[in-house]
Amino acid sequence: AQKVTQAQTEISVVEKEDVTLDCVYETRDTTYYLFWYKQPPSGELVFLIRRNSFDEQNEISGRYSWNFQKSTSSFNFTITASQVVDSAVYFCALTDAYSGAGSYQLTFGKGTKLSVIP
Amino acid sequence: DSGVTQTPKHLITATGQRVTLRCSPRSGDLSVYWYQQSLDQGLQFLIQYYNGEERAKGNILERFSAQQFPDLHSELNLSSLELGDSALYFCASSDGTGPQGGPYNEQFFGPGTRLTVL
Numbered sequence: 001a002q003k004v005t006q007a008q009t010e011i012s013v014v015e016k017e018d019v020t021l022d023c024v025y026e027t028r029d030t031t032y033y034l035f036w037y038k039q040p041p042s043g044e045l046v047f048l049i050r051r052n053s054f055d056e057q058n059e060i061s062g063r064y065s066w067n068f069q070k071s072t073s074s075f076n077f078t079i080t081a082s083q084v085v086d087s088a089v090y091f092c093a094l095t096d097a098y099s100g101a102g103s104y105q106l107t108f109g110k111g112t113k114l115s116v117i118p
Numbered sequence: 119d120s121g122v123t124q125t126p127k128h129l130i131t132a133t134g135q136r137v138t139l140r141c142s143p144r145s146g147d148l149s150v151y152w153y154q155q156s157l158d159q160g161l162q163f164l165i166q167y168y169n170g171e172e173r174a175k176g177n178i179l180e181r182f183s184a185q186q187f188p189d190l191h192s193e194l195n196l197s198s199l200e201l202g203d204s205a206l207y208f209c210a211s212s213d214g215t216g217p218q219g220g221p222y223n224e225q226f227f228g229p230g231t232r233l234t235v236l
Contacts, residue, residue, distance in 0.1 A: 037227075043206060044120075045227040091161060103174035104212075105151055106225065108161035 002027045004094050006109035013082050014117050021077045021112045023092030029053075032096035034068065034075045035106065039089040048090075051075060082116045089113045121145065122211050122228035130234045136197040139231045143190055143211030149173070150192040151212075151225060152184055156205035167192055199235045206230045 003026040013019045025034065036048040049059065051068050059066045063080045079086055093106040121144035131137055143150050152164040154177075163176035167186035178184075181199075186192040196203060210225040 043232070044229045045208060047224070047226070050224065093161075103166050104223075104225070105163040105166055105174055105176060106153075106161075107163070110160045 002029075002032075002094050002096055002107045004092050004107055004109035006090075006092055006112050008112045009110070010113045010115070012115045012117060015084060016081050018078060018080050019082050019114065019116075021079075021090050021092075021114065023075045023077065023109060025073050025075065025092070025094045027094060027096045029096035032094060033104075035093040035095075036066065036075075036077050037091045037093060037108075039091065039111070041088070045091070048077075079114075082114075084116050084118050087114060087116045120226040120228060122209060122226050124207075124209050124228035124231050126231060127229065128232050128234070130236065131199060132236055133199055133201060135199050135235075136195065137199065137233065139194040139196070139207050139209075139233070141192045141194070141209030141211075141228060143192070143209075144213075144226055147211035147213045147226075148190065149212045149223075149225075150186055150190070151210040152178075152192070152194050153208040153210065154205045155208065155230075156202070158202070161208075164194070196233070201235050204233055204235045206232050 005024045032053045034051045038046040038048055056068050065078045067076045089111045091111045092109040095104045095106050123142045125140045148169045151166045154164055155161045164178040165184050166174040170186050181197050184194045208230045209228045212223040212225045
């Protein structure tokens with residue numbers, strides 16, 4: 001069975017600080033995809049990034065960066081120079097071939113609520 | 119804007135009642151996924167349809183059912199509602215996957231329907 005663990009329930013940082021959100025996953029498949037989603041107070045789910053299991057390159061997009069390490073089954077997300085607009089709940093998610101033949105439903109972690117204080 | 123629409127945005131009803139949530143996928147997307155986000159369970163996959171047929175089931179209660187129509191819109195029916203069914207229900211669509219699976223295709227989430235059962 002697949003599982004995603006986000007051990008940090010809530011994090012508060014002061015604006016301009018860097019913050020890392022942790023994500024640890026479990027899957028029995030060798031082919032899988034990892035995601036990060038942002039859920040602002042308005043409630044919608046905003047896709048941030050997708051990573052497949054064969055691509056361990058770290059990625060940077062503006063102030064966002066992701067560190068994927070298969071050896072530790074982790075896919076951590078760092079926000080550099082945080083801003084108030086980054087305040088949201090962030091979800092890590094996983095899908096793999098064992099979700100069911102022909103289905104790629106997502107398994108989500110419980111989420112980390114990030115509060116950026118001005 | 120993801121291109122996925124959900125109606126209604128908010129729904130308030132009483133215990134024991136039945137409601138229908140509607141989802142229109144992005145143009146051309148054949149797959150529709152339903153997810154439930156509650157305080158207790160977090161974000162959970164409920165059910166997936168592909169081109170009118172059920173593809174996968176997750177933690178969906180027997181009181182809940184769904185269908186996908188020839189025009190590809192989908193409805194999630196919730197009956198004999200209980201207080202614990204209060205949640206945010208998301209629909210997501212993608213242009214995969216069919217019976218043979220295949221490469222992963224992105225899921226795009228709608229804005230959600232917030233259901234409150236009183």
